[in-house]
Amino acid sequence: MWTWFFQLASPPHFYRMAGSLVPWLLWPALLLIVIGSWGGLVQAPADYQQGDGYRIIYVHVPSSYLSMMVYVTMAVAAGIGLIWRIKLAHAVAASCAPIGATFTAAALVTGMLWGKPMWGTYWQWEPRLTSELILLFLYFGYMSLRSAFNDLNQSDRASAVLALAGVVNVPIIHFSVLWWAGLHQGPSISKIDAPSIAFDMLWPLLVMILGFTLFFLGVLAMRVRGEVLEREFHSRWAQDVLRGASPMEAG
Amino acid sequence: MSEFFAMGGYANYVWPAFGITAIVLMVNLLAARRQLRQTRERLQLRLVRQSGKRVNT
Amino acid sequence: MNLGLGNLFWVVLQRDLLVAMRRWSDICNPVIFFVLVVALFPLALNPRAEFLRALAPGVLWIAALLAALLSLNQLFRADIEDGTMEQLLTLPYPLGLVILAKTLAHWLVTGLPVVVVAPLLAITYHLPADAIGILLLSLLIGTPTLSLLGSIGAALTAGLRQSGVLLALMVGPLMLPVLMLGARATDIALSGDDPTGPLYLLGALLALALSLAPPAAAMAIRISAD
Numbered sequence: 302m303w304t305w306f307f308q309l310a311s312p313p314h315f316y317r318m319a320g321s322l323v324p325w326l327l328w329p330a331l332l333l334i335v336i337g338s339w340g341g342l343v344q345a346p347a348d349y350q351q352g353d354g355y356r357i358i359y360v361h362v363p364s365s366y367l368s369m370m371v372y373v374t375m376a377v378a379a380g381i382g383l384i385w386r387i388k389l390a391h392a393v394a395a396s397c398a399p400i401g402a403t404f405t406a407a408a409l410v411t412g413m414l415w416g417k418p419m420w421g422t423y424w425q426w427e428p429r430l431t432s433e434l435i436l437l438f439l440y441f442g443y444m445s446l447r448s449a450f451n452d453l454n455q456s457d458r459a460s461a462v463l464a465l466a467g468v469v470n471v472p473i474i475h476f477s478v479l480w481w482a483g484l485h486q487g488p489s490i491s492k493i494d495a496p497s498i499a500f501d502m503l504w505p506l507l508v509m510i511l512g513f514t515l516f517f518l519g520v521l522a523m524r525v526r527g528e529v530l531e532r533e534f535h536s537r538w539a540q541d542v543l544r545g546a547s548p549m550e551a552g
Numbered sequence: 553m554s555e556f557f558a559m560g561g562y563a564n565y566v567w568p569a570f571g572i573t574a575i576v577l578m579v580n581l582l583a584a585r586r587q588l589r590q591t592r593e594r595l596q597l598r599l600v601r602q603s604g605k606r607v608n609t
Numbered sequence: 610m611n612l613g614l615g616n617l618f619w620v621v622l623q624r625d626l627l628v629a630m631r632r633w634s635d636i637c638n639p640v641i642f643f644v645l646v647v648a649l650f651p652l653a654l655n656p657r658a659e660f661l662r663a664l665a666p667g668v669l670w671i672a673a674l675l676a677a678l679l680s681l682n683q684l685f686r687a688d689i690e691d692g693t694m695e696q697l698l699t700l701p702y703p704l705g706l707v708i709l710a711k712t713l714a715h716w717l718v719t720g721l722p723v724v725v726v727a728p729l730l731a732i733t734y735h736l737p738a739d740a741i742g743i744l745l746l747s748l749l750i751g752t753p754t755l756s757l758l759g760s761i762g763a764a765l766t767a768g769l770r771q772s773g774v775l776l777a778l779m780v781g782p783l784m785l786p787v788l789m790l791g792a793r794a795t796d797i798a799l800s801g802d803d804p805t806g807p808l809y810l811l812g813a814l815l816a817l818a819l820s821l822a823p824p825a826a827a828m829a830i831r832i833s834a835d
Binding site for chain 1: 758761762765766768769771772775778779780781782783785786789790793807810814817821825828829832833835
Binding site for chain 1: 556559560561562565566568569570572573576577579580581583584585587588590591592595596598599
C-alpha cells in the first residue's frame with residue numbers, strides 16, 4: 302500500500318500514469334453526462350409543483366457540489382503539500398483553483414436561472430446563492446495570491462496557508478449565512494434536496510454528479526501534468542520528456 | 553418534439569442553464585489542454601536556450 | 610537576555626506601541642478613513658432620521674471592516690523592511706506569540722480608536738442609546754477578530770511590493786461572518802429584541818481566531834521571509 306502511494310507521488314510516475322488515465326476519465330465522464338442529461342431532460346417526469354423548470358437542478362446541483370468538493374480537495378492537497386513538502390500535492394492544489402472557480406460560476410448562473418421562474422427574480426439573498434458567491438471570492442483570492450509571487454515554491458506554500466484558512470472558514474461562512482438568511486425569512490432551494498425525491502428523478506442526478514466528478518478528475522489530471530513538468534523542469538526525466546526522447550509522452 | 557423544446561414554458565431558463573454548463577465544461581477542457589501545451593512549449597524553449605548557452609561557454 | 614513567554618509578549622507589545630506613537634499618522638489615518646466612509650452615506654443617500662437609523666448598523670460595521678482592511682498593510686511591512694522580523698524569526702520562542710503581541714498592538718492602535726469613535730458617529734445616525742451600547746460591544750468583540758484574520762493575510766503578503774487590493778480580496782471574504790453577526794446584533798438591538806445570541810457567536814469566533822490565527826500567521830511570515 303505504501304510503496305504504491307510513494308510510487309504514485311513520484312513525479313515521473315505520476316506524469317506517465319496521469320497521461321494514460323486522462324482518456325479513461327474523460328470519455329466515461331462524457332458518456333455519463335450525456336446519459337444524465339437525457340435522463341434529466343427526457344426520462345424524468347415533470348415536477349408537480351415546479352413543472353419542467355426543476356430540470357435545471359440536473360446541472361445546478363452537480364456544479365455546486367463540485368464547487369465545494371474541489372475547494373476541499375484543494376485545501377487537503379495544499380495541507381499535504383505544506384506538511385510533508387510534496388511538490389505533487391502543491392501541483393494538485395494549484396490546478397484545482399481555476400476548475401473550482403468556473404464550476405462555482407456555473408452554479409451561480411444556473412441557480413439564478415432556476416430562481417427567475419421560481420422566485421420571480423434572478424437573485425435572492427438566500428443561503429445557497431450567497432454562500433456560492435462568497436466561495437467564488439475565496440477562489441479569486443486564492444488565485445490572485447498565487448499569481449502575486451514570482452517564486453513558485455513560495456507561491457505554493459503561501460497559497461496553501463490561505464487555502465487552509467479558507468477551508469476552516471467555509472463551514473463558519475455557511476452557518477452564519479444560514480443564520481443570517483433565517484432572520485430574513487427568505488425563500489430557499491431546500492426543495493432541491495428533499496429526501497423523498499422519486500427514483501426516476503433521482504438517478505439522472507446521481508449519474509450527472511458522477512459524470513461531473515470524473516470530468517473534474519480528468520481535467521485535473523491534465524492540468525497537474527503541466528504543473529508537475531514545470532516544477533520538475535530541472536530533473537532529468539522532465540527534460541527527456543520535453544526533448545521528446547521519453548516514451549512517457551502519450552498525449 | 554417541439555413540446556420537448558418548449559420545456560413546459562420554462563425553455564428560456566432550462567436551455568440556457570444547460571447551455572452555460574456545457575460551455576463551462578468545454579472551457580475547462582480547452583483551458584486545461586492549452587495550459588498543458590503552453591507549459592510544454594515554454595519549457596522546451598527554456599531548455600533549448602539553456603543548452604545553447606552551455607555550448608557557447 | 611532570558612525572557613519568560615509572558616515577558617516576551619509584553620516586550621513586543623510595548624515596543625510596537627512605542628514605535629506607533631512616533632508615527633501619529635498610522636494611528637489617525639484608519640479612524641479618519643472610518644469617519645469619512647460613515648459620513649459618505651448621508652451625503653450620498655438621504656439624511657432623513659429614520660432612514661439613517663435603519664442604515665446605521667450596516668454602515669458602521671462596513672466602515673469598520675474597510676478601515677481594518679486598509680490598515681492591515683502596515684502590520685508587518687516595517688518589520689520586514691528594516692530587518693526586525695528576521696531577528697524575531699531567530700528567537701527561541703514560539704513565533705505565534707510574537708505575532709499575537711504584534712496583532713494586539715496593531716488593534717490597539719488602529720482598531721480601538723475606531724471602536725471609540727463609533728458611538729459618536731452612531732449619534733449622528735440617530736441610533737438610540739441601547740443600540741449604541743450593543744454596537745460598541747459588538748465592535749469591541751468583533752474588530753479584534755478582524756485584526757487576527759487580517760494578520761494571516763498581512764503575513765502572506767508581507768514580502769510583496771504591491772499588496773493593497775490583493776490583501777483586501779483575500780481577507781475580505783474571510784471577514785464576512787464577523788460583519789454579518791456584528792451588524793445583525795446591532796440591528797436586532799435596534800428593533801428591540803435580545804441580541805445576546807449573535808454576540809455569543811461573535812465571542813466564539815474571537816476565541817477561534819485567537820487560537821488559530823497567530824500560528825497560521827507565523828507560518829505565513831516564515832514563508833514570506835524566505
